[in-house]
Amino acid sequence: MRPLRLMFEGFGSYREVTDVHLSDVDFFVLTGPTGAGKSTVIDALCFALYGTVPRWGKKDAIRNALAPSVNEGRVCLVFEAAGGRYAAVRLLRRSAQGTVQTKEARLDRLDDAVAPDAELTTILEAVAESVAEGDKVTGAVGELLGIGYEQFTQCVVLPQGRFAEFLHAKPGDRQDLLIQLLAYAVYENAGQRARERAKVATGKLEMAQKRLGELGTVTDDVVAAASRKVRELADLESTVEEAVDRMAELRTKWTEANTVALRVRDQDRALGELRQPGDVVDLAARLTLADEEIARRAEERVAAEKVEAEAEATRTGLPDPAALQRWRAAHTRSATLTGRLERLETDATAAESAEDTAAAGFAAAERALADAETTSAEADRAHRAVALAADLAEGEPCPVCRQQVTDLPHHEVPADVDTARDAVRTAKAQVSARRRAHAEASKATASARAELTAAHRQAQDLAAELRDAPPPAEVDEALTRREAADAALERARAAVRSARRAEEDATRRRTALVEEERAAWSALRASRDQFVALGVPPVEGTDLAAGWQGLLDWARTQRAELSGRVTELERAEDELRTEGSAVRSALTETLDAHGIVLPRDGKPDVLLAAHQAEARRDLDDLVARRSRSAALAEEVERFREEEQVARMLGNLLKSNGFEAWLCAEALDSLVTEASEILLQLSGGQYELVRAERNELVVLDHNDAGTRRPVNTLSGGETFQASLALALALSHQVVGLSGGKRDLNSMFLDEGFGTLDEATLDTVAATLERLAQETDRMVGIVTHVPALAERVPVQFAVTRDGASSRLRRVEV
Template structure:
């Protein structure tokens, strides 16, 4: 894995967008004060790939991923691996409850034609294939790089405080790491496949042996016997075919004889069954009577039609029935209307007289009301004067004329005012009652006059309608004559319909008898046609009974002659049947001698062909079984050999065998190179050695070559040994994995402050050589200026109050 571009924002202490271009860098250093954010750059690279960071503790603990006071962050790594270019992108968000979650993750394969130093957006847009999304990204990265998170943080990214993990690991854990890192698991896979193949070969061997046992042994004698049987049956075919042909000829002759005998028997039966129909004798008499009935009914129908015509002529000179009925109705209505008009006129005169009386009474009531109102007014004035005089005083002004009163007036007692008022009310009631009576009388008189006028108009209409009509008596006489003529015509028509129906019935009966006669002639001809082959005479003439008798006489004579011929035909048929049975019996015996049973209705040649085909199939099957037995024997030997080889290889490649040996050899190679590096770093004091149980120890040459466990080294010494082992692993990983792993990146975080000047110089030289000679990216994080100054590319990390910042510095 070689990083090209690393971008992050809102991640760790970096709030702002930060883009690190490593496409042209082989050896770089991150420098800056403590807490500035140097290690966060390495954390971002690791997080982009695996979604977690070693410094956070748990794998799934990402609460420290987001920068303070931001709610969203993003990390993107563009890198090369396995000959392709890829991008790993992860998006972080803070929920409303403050929890940090990875909301989006993806791994894409990119188009490598875009320059690695181009705009990052353009690089990321050149997606050739989406490889994984969400939770599947981490697994896809591990599969692509060939190592998981644990191996990545022990041999590619060496974070603070974890340099010694590979050095101080237990032998079993170190072996598991080497198996994964150096692709030694392929041998375990090969071993498992070999053991699986051995198991499969064992199953095949068992099945082949079983099939060989079931197939049995087919000898040459058995095959020869089957061949002889095929030849014998084949030699028998011409004989059987000749016999079958002879039997076919006998069968054809018997079929002809059988058909002739059957035809003769059928003709004898037909001749014996001929009978003349019983109704043929009197059919001519019934036809004559039917013809006479048709003539009679025709005459009766002609008489009825003449009577109908006479009735229609008699009615033709009379007026229409509807006109006569209309005149009679109009005369009846006119007489009734004259009586009603007299009554209406009398009623109208009475109404007009009542109207005049009511008018006079109403006028009298109005006069009485006027007199009563005048009397009430006089009484009212008298009462007011008396009341006013009662209030006058001598010497006081009069309230009416404002003159001084000298003498008080004297008045008589006035009339009763209540009586006058009651008289007015009574007069008003009479006026109202008389007015209503007068109005009602007027309405009644008007209605009577309207009815008289309506009746007079109706009378005038009827008079106009009867202007050309005869008198009532004449109308009644004419109506009686017309009704009598109509009745006579209806009776004549009914007689005509009945006569026509009788004629039609007689004609149908005559037709039916004619059809019966035709059917009788057809039956006779059909009976004669059945025996044309015997020379039956034709049936002609008009006398049906005579024709039938003539045909029956001929049939009787023919029956006697045909009886002798039928006996001769049956004799010939029986003789042919006997010959056919003898031929079949001989053929059945022949086939039986060759082991072939011939069923009663079976065809001998077909049966022989079937047995011959079966014998040929048996012979072919025996030959195939003989070949199959040989092939199965070869397969048994091949499966036995395959099982032994696969089983032996599977046992060799078990994890406690070949894998352990490979890991030991690889560890020896790593320890040899790491010892050389450690000797340089320690000034010749320490050397790494693999102990008997694959444990790592150091030889202390300053203590007479004493072996010491690696966990007894000081912090600086441990850093030197771990660095030496890590450098050797990074250098040899391609060769040790057979080219299956190419981890051409290495990132070291701190630990250099424990080295003296000479050792530091050795470390710097070693790292420079590693970057130059192996074409890999080496990145370090350090506070040591002397080391940083020797690195060609520096990234200076600073931090203000809001965010960490990174700037590339060329040395």
């Protein structure tokens, strides 16, 4: 893995966009004061790949990823790995509750035709393939690089506080790291697959042995016996065919004899069942009676029709009943109207008299009102002041002096004035009452006169309608005669209908007897026709009973002749049946001798063919079983050999064997190179050695080569030993993994300030040589100026109150 471009914004202490170009860098340093944000750059690289940072403690912790008071941040790393260019992008967001979450993560394979120093947006848009998204990105990165987060933070990124983990690791943990880092798991996988193949081969071996046991042993004698059986059954074919042909011939003859015998028996039975219908004898008598009844019913119909004609003639001379009914109704209305006219004349006279009385009363009331008003006027003139005061009102002008009235004068009203005025009011009320009474009387008179006029008009209309009508008594008499004539005609017509129905019923009964006679003749001919083959004589004459008697006499004679023939035919049937049974019995014995059981209704040729086919199948099966048995025996040997080889390989490649040996060899190689580096760094004092249980110890040459555990080293000595191991591991990872791991980057974030000047110079020279002699990127984090000055590319990190900033400085 080699970084080309690292961009982050809102990450850690970096609030602003920070874009780090590394495509042209092999050896660089991040320098600046303590707390400026140097380690955060390496954190961003690690976070882009694995979604977390070692310095944050827990493996999945991301709460420290966002810069303070920043709600959103992003990290993007463009890098080369496994022969391709990739981009790992992660987007962070702070929720309303203050929780930091990864809202977006993706890993894309990019088109490497775009220059690495182009605009970052252009690089990221050139996506050739989407590799993973979301939670799957971390796993996809581990699969792409060949190492997980734990191995990455021990071999590629060496963060503060974890620089000596590989040095102090337990032998088992160190072996697990080497297995993962150097791709030695392939041998464990190979061993596991070998052991699985051994299990599969064992299962196949057991199955083949089981099948071989179930198949059994097929000898040549068994095959020869099966072959003889096939030949013997083939030799039976001619014998079975002859017997089958003979049985078929006998069956044909028996069928013919049986057919004739059945026909003769059926004829004999039919002759015996021949019977004359019971109603044939009296059919002629019933026909004669039917003819007599038809004649009688015809005479009754003619007589009824004559009575009907006479009643029709009687009614024809009478007046129309509708006109008679109209005249009767008109006479009734005329009598009623005459009485009504008399009553209306009386009512009109009384109404006129009442109107005259009301008119006289109305005139007298008007005269009394005029007299009362005259008397009242005279009283007013006699007492005008009282009258004038009655019309005065406060605030209004006086009609006499035109002065405004302030106080109303009070005059006692004389008694005669009040009396006169009361008389006027009484007279006016009488006039109104008399006027209403006169109006009502006039209205009643007009109504009575109108009703009387209408009644006179109706009387005139009835008189015109009855101008040509006979008197009422004659009308009633004529209606009575017409009703009697109508009733007589209806009775005559009913009698005619009844006579006609009786005649029709008699005719239908005569027709039914004719049909019955025709059916009887048809039955006679049908009974005779079924014996045409026996020479039955034809039916002649018109006497139905004689025809039936002739047929019955012939049938009795014919049955006597058929009895002897039936006996002869049945004897021939029995002889053919016996011969056929003998042929079948002989064939049954022949088949039984060859183990073939012939069922009662079985077909010998079909049964023989089935046994022949079965015998041939048995023979083919035995031959095939003999061949499969030999093949299974070969399979058993092959599976046994495969199982033994796979089991042996699986045992050799177990993790406590081959892998342990590989790891020991790799650790020896690492320790050898690390010792050379440590000798240089320690001025020849210390050398690393692998103990018997893969534990690491140091040889102290200043103490006569004393072996010391690595945990007894001081802080600076531990840093030297850890750096030596890290440099050796980074240098040898490609060779030791057989080319499966190409971790051509290394980032060191540790306290170089603990080193003395000579050791620091040695460390700087070693790192320079590592970057120059190998295609490897080396990045270090330090605030030691003496070390930073020797690095060709520097990234100066500063921090103000708001954000950290990074600036590239060329030396």
